[in-house]
Amino acid sequence: MAIAEEAIITLEEERGGGPHALAGNEMMGAEMVIQVLADQGVDTIFGYSGGAILPTYDAIFRYNAGNPDKEIRLVVPANEQGAGFMAAGYSRSTGRPGVFLVTSGPGATNCVTPIRDCAADSIPAILICGQVPRAAMGTDAFQEAPVFNIMQSCAKHTFLVLNPEELEATIRTAFRIATTGRPGPVVIDLPKDVQNWTGKFRGEGYLNLRGYEKRFARLQAMRVSDDSMASFFHMLEQSERPLIYAGGGVINGEAATELREFANTLGIPGVTTLMGIGSLDTTSDLSMHMLGMHGTAFANYAVDDCDFLIAVGSRFDDRVAGKVHEFAPNARGIAHLDIDAAEIGKVKNVSWSYVGDTGRCLDDLVRYAKKTGFKKDYTGWQRHCAGLRGNHPLDWNRKSEMIQPYYVLEELNKITKGDAIVSTGVGQHQMWAAQYFDFKQPRTWLTSGSMGTMGFGLPAAIGAKMANPDKVVIAVDGDGSIRMNLGELETATTYGVGVKVLLLNNQGDGMVRQWQKLMFDQRFSGTDKTMHKKDFVKAAQADGYEFAERLHVNEVDKVPETLQRFVDHDGPAFLEVMIDPDALVMPMVGPGKSYREMIVGDWIKPRESEGPAAQMDGKTKADLF
Amino acid sequence: MSSTNGAILETPSITKHVLGVLVENHHGVLSRIAGLFAARGFNIDSLTVSATEDSSMSRMTVTLTGDTTVIDQIRKQLNKLAEVITVEDLTEQGLHIERELVLVKVEYSPEKRTDLIEIAAIFKAKSVDMTPETIAFEISGSQEKIDNFLTMIAQEACITELARSGVVALARGSGGLRKSFYAD
Numbered sequence: 103m104a105i106a107e108e109a110i111i112t113l114e115e116e117r118g119g120g121p122h123a124l125a126g127n128e129m130m131g132a133e134m135v136i137q138v139l140a141d142q143g144v145d146t147i148f149g150y151s152g153g154a155i156l157p158t159y160d161a162i163f164r165y166n167a168g169n170p171d172k173e174i175r176l177v178v179p180a181n182e183q184g185a186g187f188m189a190a191g192y193s194r195s196t197g198r199p200g201v202f203l204v205t206s207g208p209g210a211t212n213c214v215t216p217i218r219d220c221a222a223d224s225i226p227a228i229l230i231c232g233q234v235p236r237a238a239m240g241t242d243a244f245q246e247a248p249v250f251n252i253m254q255s256c257a258k259h260t261f262l263v264l265n266p267e268e269l270e271a272t273i274r275t276a277f278r279i280a281t282t283g284r285p286g287p288v289v290i291d292l293p294k295d296v297q298n299w300t301g302k303f304r305g306e307g308y309l310n311l312r313g314y315e316k317r318f319a320r321l322q323a324m325r326v327s328d329d330s331m332a333s334f335f336h337m338l339e340q341s342e343r344p345l346i347y348a349g350g351g352v353i354n355g356e357a358a359t360e361l362r363e364f365a366n367t368l369g370i371p372g373v374t375t376l377m378g379i380g381s382l383d384t385t386s387d388l389s390m391h392m393l394g395m396h397g398t399a400f401a402n403y404a405v406d407d408c409d410f411l412i413a414v415g416s417r418f419d420d421r422v423a424g425k426v427h428e429f430a431p432n433a434r435g436i437a438h439l440d441i442d443a444a445e446i447g448k449v450k451n452v453s454w455s456y457v458g459d460t461g462r463c464l465d466d467l468v469r470y471a472k473k474t475g476f477k478k479d480y481t482g483w484q485r486h487c488a489g490l491r492g493n494h495p496l497d498w499n500r501k502s503e504m505i506q507p508y509y510v511l512e513e514l515n516k517i518t519k520g521d522a523i524v525s526t527g528v529g530q531h532q533m534w535a536a537q538y539f540d541f542k543q544p545r546t547w548l549t550s551g552s553m554g555t556m557g558f559g560l561p562a563a564i565g566a567k568m569a570n571p572d573k574v575v576i577a578v579d580g581d582g583s584i585r586m587n588l589g590e591l592e593t594a595t596t597y598g599v600g601v602k603v604l605l606l607n608n609q610g611d612g613m614v615r616q617w618q619k620l621m622f623d624q625r626f627s628g629t630d631k632t633m634h635k636k637d638f639v640k641a642a643q644a645d646g647y648e649f650a651e652r653l654h655v656n657e658v659d660k661v662p663e664t665l666q667r668f669v670d671h672d673g674p675a676f677l678e679v680m681i682d683p684d685a686l687v688m689p690m691v692g693p694g695k696s697y698r699e700m701i702v703g704d705w706i707k708p709r710e711s712e713g714p715a716a717q718m719d720g721k722t723k724a725d726l727f
Numbered sequence: 728m729s730s731t732n733g734a735i736l737e738t739p740s741i742t743k744h745v746l747g748v749l750v751e752n753h754h755g756v757l758s759r760i761a762g763l764f765a766a767r768g769f770n771i772d773s774l775t776v777s778a779t780e781d782s783s784m785s786r787m788t789v790t791l792t793g794d795t796t797v798i799d800q801i802r803k804q805l806n807k808l809a810e811v812i813t814v815e816d817l818t819e820q821g822l823h824i825e826r827e828l829v830l831v832k833v834e835y836s837p838e839k840r841t842d843l844i845e846i847a848a849i850f851k852a853k854s855v856d857m858t859p860e861t862i863a864f865e866i867s868g869s870q871e872k873i874d875n876f877l878t879m880i881a882q883e884a885c886i887t888e889l890a891r892s893g894v895v896a897l898a899r900g901s902g903g904l905r906k907s908f909y910a911d
Contacts, residue, residue, distance in 0.1 A: 444803035
């Protein structure tokens, strides 16, 4: 009764390529790791060495000495968390998995946050952690941590390499899992003695994950049936006000081109989630920009008005859907396209769904429309949307004598014109950046959407700039967020990475303060930083920034000229702008509220037909997050 | 167009489900599956793991109670794990065989001895250990049968120790998890 499949298999796509040039060679485990990374096209590793990963760091040194024409860059951060977000920035801006390599124990546990962050936003990444030798595992050895247990709750998948014969297949399989289906981070826990083991390099082979492969093959083969196609277009035909609601899945699934083609061919306007920014060109006529808690008023009005919602790679997250059963209240139908079956019907029941590659589905829908001569005139609805955009734009106090954050970002956007890569921390500055910047292309907006990790912006910008040396990369940060990974300021100058760090300083944790103002009777518990002593400009100068300047809160007239010099500076640049500390992020749909309860603040024009604004005085108990 | 309601607002009927799950026989798979249930707040009634006819696979049987939306979500989440080979809801498929093994020890007063042994005979439970004060029974069967047996003996004596194996289950007839995985 010895039926059992092989543990290591050759995948279809590997066949026919001939053997690897190094197949059959004796190699150390550590050398195999680096060789497979090189074979996967890895050109940069972010990481921090230490006892349990020493053999693999040594293997990088030796690989680079032996392959001077295809060296792998090694970027050492101040803290392993920084390495993780650099890898994430690399990945988010290119679509290729970022790789980070750290030691056991604290090295690995410092990576928990970036791993969870990547998983929550479906970002492919590979983390290799050293581990104590197999014989020492479980003995509470020096720098031992139960990485497999910790990481498996956070990552898409986690491997612990106990059998060295499976090492090279494991590394390859990690890339396979990270990049197929719904992408995500994969962690490899690698005992030191496995790195030091010597064996024959095969140069091919994957771990046999038959269920995963079968489900993936099914996803790949998934096409929209003619019946299903007909039912989609029947709903569209009956609709007068269809609206696209695009999420991060469009970016991660490389489906922006197909989405734009779909929108343009059928004349359907679209809103995007925070993660979906860049899937539609925000400067195009059909773009209604971001919806949700801090979406634009016009986007949220469009969601309220639409009668058919087409969700593409989005998941009705609480920051979008608010009060779920009042989300898109006039939509008589919802179509949902996603790579992950578990997202269909998870939050909101839908009337039409497709599980698979969203780009292919959109492409099929466009072809079907052309083939059947589907025509429906949505110009009235398009005019309605343009009217919403024109009548309820983002706005702010343009007469203020204090620098308003919106002004800084509007002026910066005039310089970068939607072509820069922008990363952010988390909080008010993140929402302002999402609202006020234009994004013409996908993968130019890098933000910690689902996890909301403060400290993401600076290291992510460094990773993105290393992957895109010819692009302008701007880290927009707040004073709270930048402190979280301030050590990485130095990493940019150490490696000559020309990121532009724009710090919008409001002397506190502005977003939390905004909630305290609206929901906790202005009790600013733990969020005031006016007594903090940090001189950020001196800190940047100390870290080697040749451009390190500050605009005081009353220097409104100096903003445009300073921003121009900041962007034009050749090399890393740091600009701190002291902003009006009372500036709010508006509009705001309170947690668990419906869009009808959106508050727009003092400067955005509300719609008269809207319901009463939400009561957000100190008496509202904010159980919802 | 049909109207749409929030899925979380619906209240479909709550029923017992038995999931058969084949997984790769790898290090840490049990912990991963258990971790999924814990992290997503899915309550399970029992979980068993064992070797199968194929040494590269393990089989898990999960019993849980919930509405169809929750069960559907659990199946989908299980299907996202790389080491899960296949998941089937044996209850949904209709006919399945389900058994649980139980060892139960009771302290009894002498006049109840015959009653206990009679109850055991009716339920086809075996006495597997006996002292002047205690009897241990072994019983296997469906969860319902076992629950009934335990209720009956608890009326006659004091249960001092109880060990339940958790449910194992197979589909009836020619089907099977492994077979249907390879069939399509």
